[in-house]
Each structure stands twice: as structure tokens, then as C-alpha cells.
Amino acid sequence: MRVLLVYPLFPKTFWSYEKILELVGRKVLLPPLGLVTVAAILPQTWEFRLVDRNIRAVTDEEWAWADLVIFSAMIVQKEDLIVQIHEAKRRGKRVAVGGPYPTSTPQELEDLGVDYFILDEGEITLPMLVEALERGETSGKFTSNGEKPDVTNTPIPRYDLLERDAYDSMSVQFSRGCPFQCEFCDIIVLYGRKPRTKTPEQLLAELQTLYDLGWRGSVFMVDDNFIGNKRNVKLLLKALQVWQRERDYPFRFDTEASLDLADDEELMDLMLECNFAAVFMGIETPDTESLQLTKKFQNTRSSLLDAIDKVTHRGLRVIAGFIVGFDGEKSGAGQRIVDFAEITGIPTTTFAMLQALPNTALWHRLEKEGRLRNPAANINQTTLMNFEPTRPVEEIAREYVDAFRALYDPVQYLNRVYRYFLKLGAPRVRPTPKFPEWIVIRALLLVCWRQGVVRETRWLFWHHLISMAIRNPAVVDQYITVCAHNEHFLEYRDIVKAQIEAQLQEYQRSQREPVEVAV
Ligand code: SF4
Incomplete structure (x- = not known):
């Protein structure tokens, strides 16, 4: 069986970082970890090719070669996924789809001629696909019926299939699931609230594979909450510390974690000793009432400011996620977020209007209340909210655009990065210094x-x-890198403004149109 794995295009987003990647001669931030895991789970007697459309298009030769085309997509990749399914069908290919978007709303893809739906987690449903193919079945929908796989049996992803030179970072995953219950979060719907972790040996074997393939530099631990199971993560970090030291720290890690990381000094120290640099934290909003309403209770237990300061002083750079548009939110939420970013100094802040993702607790509540609007719409940082908020959507959108522009104003940004890095703790590990590559020197000069x-x-x-x-020479290299990030945000904030304003006009027009009344 010849399997072509295809990863659809992402629209330009906060995370696409084109301008920065261009500087360092890369095309994409992260590889499709899901697809290389799919390739590892399927029979190794099969042949695989992988095309990440964010790097390049699928060639005629690749389409012709394939017996089966497997797509994996998140909701933001929906548009290109649909185009590619049509293309595969036009070429007479058998098509299978999987990943978070097909899993949460398979009905949206049902009329496109998809042959196989590989829903939920592939460790359970991919073997069902293999059995169906062996039985000669020409279609099927495979689900795990709520069962969650034991990830200690997940094989090492087929990193060898990736065009690794095109990526800025490689990805590994230690755990799935998160113990918290944020109302808007789809992670707990897809992966459950009991974090399941791999074994330390398993993760080290994945890292060793990357190392043997020649990868050096950045590795992103894509866990939605890396510290969901603190006991197991500490066991991993103790083993990883030795592995990194023995190889002179070939990798620098970034990850995502909940705010309770600030309460665990041992955990932060272990991360630093393994060469973790940045950690994304979902702050969401400084408004305590909104945090309670959205059930993000873990962010209300202690001062947000103190927590961020603790993590920063220790030496981990915080990237913060913010959201506007919670129910009951008072006017000025956008400005309160800007003020909060200014006080803490956090340079990189992702920012979005609240969206109801399919099947989340928020989605079900809004559906019951009859407030979902355009539920099949694409969802990303440049789309209006897909539900009716409790204050005018125009007001929220205006605050969002203004706050985005303020956060990435060139002067405000440079000042914030400066204040933040003055208080950032020094890295704990010092790999043997190497002469930087020419591309890095060129990026610095640019x-x-x-x-x-x-x-x-x-x-x-x-x-x-x-x-x-x-004043803080140990962090100068990181400091310049984060200054460079505004090359992307400067352009992206204009994209946000233009797209949100266009949708707002469309929305206002639709509100003015007379409603037909049946008589
Ligand atoms: S802490 Fe993050 S991953 Fe966990 S439930 Fe909340 S939003 Fe989801």
C-alpha cells in the first residue's frame, strides 16, 4: 500500500511567523507531528510519503503514486483541506481524513466523497482502518467510542519522512489530556481530563531519533499542558537532564503549561536544567469574574502578576495567551489586557476573540441558549466570534483590534521586551559555544x-x-530573537485589523437586512 500523507495549508496566523522564518531561511514553524505518528502506527511494510502544503504543493507524480491519501487537519486548516479532498477525488484517489477537525465535526465532510474517517486517537482507530482495508471495505467511519489509548505503546514518530530543513523547530509529545476544566477548551473533549503520559525512555528514544537524524536546536513539547501529571513529568525531566548533559545540550525546549507551574520550584528548576527556555501560559484575562465564569479556576487561586513574576525571575520566558469576549465582560477588557501585559512586561502575547469550538462545554451551553452564530464558519484569530456575546460584538471587535495594535506598536513592544528581559533569570545551562551559522548572522544584521x-x-x-x-548579558541572544518577532506582528496586526473590520461591516449589513416574516 502506498500512502500519501498530506497536511493542508494554514492561513496566516499569529503562529505562522512568516517574516521571522524568512529571516532564518525556514518555511514553517512546526512539523505535522500527528501525520508522522500516523505513519509510525500503520504497518511498516507499507510505503509512505509526506507533503506539508505549508512547504510546497503535492506534485503530479506524488498524486499518481498514491493508493491512499490521508489528510490530517485542525479547524483552521478546513478551507485547504476541502480543496485538497476535491483534488484527490478528482484524481480518483481513495481518501481518509483524521485529526482534531474531522473528529469534532465529521458531518461537515460527509458530502465530499471521503472514503474513510479515522476519528479520535489513531492508536485505536488506525488499526481499524487497516482491518477494513484488508477486508476489502471501500468506506468506513472508525471511532474509539470514548476509549483513550495507552500512549506508552505509541511508536516513535516517523520523523524521517519530514523535509526537516524547512522547519524552525521539531515537535515531540509527552502527554495528552489536561486535568482542568476551562469551558472553552477542546483539548479535554478530544483527549480527556486524565493526563496520559509516555515513559521517560520512550520520549528519550524519540529525541535520540531526532538527534541521529542530525536535528539540533529547537524542540517544542506540544503537550497542551506539559505539567498535567507533575509526578511523571518530573521523572521525565530527571532522565532528560542527564541525556542533554551527555550530548552537550543539543536541544532547546519550549512548551505549554498551566499557571500552577509557578507554585512548583523543583519543577521549574528541572525544566531549566533540561534547557527549557519559553513556556506558553493561558492567562486568558486579568478579569477574575470572567476566569470564574469560564471555569479557569486555577488562574484565580493566587495573584496572576506574582505567578508570572516567579516564573520569569526563575528564568523561563512566559508567552501569554489572552482572550476577549467572555460572557458578562465589562467594557474596556481589551485595554485591561494591554495594561496587564505592560505591567508584567510579557513580550509575546497571543490574543483572540472567544470562539465556541465544537463539542466544548461552551458550545453546548451556547447551543442550549440559542446563541451560536454561523457554527460551520472557519475559526481563527481574524474571524469574528461565532456566537452572540453578552455585549455588542462591535464593541468587542473594536477593543480587540485596538489592543492588538497597541501590544505590537513598535515602540511599546521594544520597551516591553526590554523591561521583561531585565528581570528574566539567566539560563542554567551553558552548552559549549559554537560559531553561529551565516544565516543567523545575516538575520541578526537584518x-x-x-x-x-x-x-x-x-x-x-x-x-x-x-x-x-x-545589565543582563546572559539573556542577550534571546532578547534579540524576541525583538525580531515584531517583524511578524507588525504586519499581522494590519491583517487582523483589515479582516476584522471587513467582517464587522458584513455583520452590520446582515443585522440591518429586514427579516422575512412568514404569514
Ligand atoms: S488549562 Fe489549558 S489545556 Fe487545560 S483545560 Fe484549560 S485551556 Fe484546556
């Missing part, structure tokens, strides 16, 4: 040229850079 010569930020840029080199 950032200095754009921010330190061309733009009006020039004096601020040099002042802050020299001051940082004197």
Missing part, C-alpha cells in the same frame, strides 16, 4: 538594520540593546 537604522525606533533599539548587554 534586524539591526530594520529596527536600529530604518525605523524610528533606532535610538531606543540601540539604547536597550547596549543596556541589556551590560
Whole structure:
């Protein structure tokens, strides 16, 4: 069996980082970990090819080669997924779909001629596909019926199938699931509230595979909450610490974690000793009432400011996620988020309007209340909310656009990065210094040229850079990297503004149109 694995295009998003990737000669931030895991679970006597459409298009030769095409997609990839399914069918291919989007709303893809739906987690449903193919069945919908697989049996992903040079970072996953109950979160719907972890040996074997393939540098632990099972994660980190030290720290890790990381100094220290640099944290909002309403209770137990400061002083750089549009939210939520980012100094903040993702607790509540709007619409950071909020959507959208622009205003951004890095703790590990590659030197020179010569930020840029080199020299390399990130956000904030304003006009037009009354 010849299987072509295809990963659809992402729209331009906060996370696509095109401008920054361009600087360092890469095309995409992260590889499709789900698809390389699929390839590892299917029979190894089969042949596989993988095309990430974010890198390049599928060639005629690849389409012709394939007996079966498997797509995996998240909801933001929906548009391109549908185009690619049509293309595969036009070419007479058998098509299978899986991943978070087909799992949460398979009915949206039912009329497209998809032959096999591989829903839920592949460890359970991919063997069902194999059996169905062996029986000669030409269609099927495979679900796990609520059963969650034991991930200690998950094989090492087929990283060898990736065009690794195109990626800025590689991905590994230690755990699935999260113990918390945030109302808007689809992770707990897809993977459950009992975190399931791999064994330390298993994860080290994955890292060793990447190492043997020649990968060095950034590795993202894609766990939605890396510290969901603290006991097991500490066991992993103790083993990883030794592995990293023995190889002179070939990898630098980033991950996502809940805010209770701040209460566990041992855990933070272990992460630092394994060469973790940044951690994404869902702060969501500084408004306590909204946090309670959305059941993000873990963020209300202690001061958000203290928690962020603790993590920062220890040496882990916080990337914060914020949301506007919670029920009962008072006017000015966007500005309160900007103020919060300014006080904490957190440089990189992802920001979105609240959306109801299919099958989440929020989705079910809004459905019951008759407030879902355009539920089949695409959902990303440049789309209006897909439900009727409790205050005017125009007001929320305006606050969102204004806050986005303020957060990534070139001067405000440079000042915030500077204040933050002055208090960031120094890295605990020091790999043997190596002469940087030419592409890195070129990227550094370009950032200095754009921010330190061309733009009006020039004096601020040099002042802050020299001051940082004197006052906190251990973090200067990270500091310049984060300054460079605004190359992406500067453009992205204009995309957000243009797209949100266009949708807002559309929305207002639809509100003005007379409603037909049946008589
Ligand atoms: S902490 Fe994060 S992963 Fe866990 S339920 Fe909340 S939003 Fe989801």
C-alpha cells in the first residue's frame, strides 16, 4: 500500500511567523507531528510519503503514486483541506481524513466523497482502518467510542519522512489530556481530563531519533499542558537532564503549561536544567469574574502578576495567551489586557476573540441558549466570534483590534521586551559555544538594520540593546530573537485589523437586512 500523507495549508496566523522564518531561511514553524505518528502506527511494510502544503504543493507524480491519501487537519486548516479532498477525488484517489477537525465535526465532510474517517486517537482507530482495508471495505467511519489509548505503546514518530530543513523547530509529545476544566477548551473533549503520559525512555528514544537524524536546536513539547501529571513529568525531566548533559545540550525546549507551574520550584528548576527556555501560559484575562465564569479556576487561586513574576525571575520566558469576549465582560477588557501585559512586561502575547469550538462545554451551553452564530464558519484569530456575546460584538471587535495594535506598536513592544528581559533569570545551562551559522548572522544584521537604522525606533533599539548587554548579558541572544518577532506582528496586526473590520461591516449589513416574516 502506498500512502500519501498530506497536511493542508494554514492561513496566516499569529503562529505562522512568516517574516521571522524568512529571516532564518525556514518555511514553517512546526512539523505535522500527528501525520508522522500516523505513519509510525500503520504497518511498516507499507510505503509512505509526506507533503506539508505549508512547504510546497503535492506534485503530479506524488498524486499518481498514491493508493491512499490521508489528510490530517485542525479547524483552521478546513478551507485547504476541502480543496485538497476535491483534488484527490478528482484524481480518483481513495481518501481518509483524521485529526482534531474531522473528529469534532465529521458531518461537515460527509458530502465530499471521503472514503474513510479515522476519528479520535489513531492508536485505536488506525488499526481499524487497516482491518477494513484488508477486508476489502471501500468506506468506513472508525471511532474509539470514548476509549483513550495507552500512549506508552505509541511508536516513535516517523520523523524521517519530514523535509526537516524547512522547519524552525521539531515537535515531540509527552502527554495528552489536561486535568482542568476551562469551558472553552477542546483539548479535554478530544483527549480527556486524565493526563496520559509516555515513559521517560520512550520520549528519550524519540529525541535520540531526532538527534541521529542530525536535528539540533529547537524542540517544542506540544503537550497542551506539559505539567498535567507533575509526578511523571518530573521523572521525565530527571532522565532528560542527564541525556542533554551527555550530548552537550543539543536541544532547546519550549512548551505549554498551566499557571500552577509557578507554585512548583523543583519543577521549574528541572525544566531549566533540561534547557527549557519559553513556556506558553493561558492567562486568558486579568478579569477574575470572567476566569470564574469560564471555569479557569486555577488562574484565580493566587495573584496572576506574582505567578508570572516567579516564573520569569526563575528564568523561563512566559508567552501569554489572552482572550476577549467572555460572557458578562465589562467594557474596556481589551485595554485591561494591554495594561496587564505592560505591567508584567510579557513580550509575546497571543490574543483572540472567544470562539465556541465544537463539542466544548461552551458550545453546548451556547447551543442550549440559542446563541451560536454561523457554527460551520472557519475559526481563527481574524474571524469574528461565532456566537452572540453578552455585549455588542462591535464593541468587542473594536477593543480587540485596538489592543492588538497597541501590544505590537513598535515602540511599546521594544520597551516591553526590554523591561521583561531585565528581570528574566539567566539560563542554567551553558552548552559549549559554537560559531553561529551565516544565516543567523545575516538575520541578526537584518534586524539591526530594520529596527536600529530604518525605523524610528533606532535610538531606543540601540539604547536597550547596549543596556541589556551590560545589565543582563546572559539573556542577550534571546532578547534579540524576541525583538525580531515584531517583524511578524507588525504586519499581522494590519491583517487582523483589515479582516476584522471587513467582517464587522458584513455583520452590520446582515443585522440591518429586514427579516422575512412568514404569514
Ligand atoms: S488549562 Fe489549558 S489545556 Fe487545560 S483545560 Fe484549560 S485551556 Fe484546556
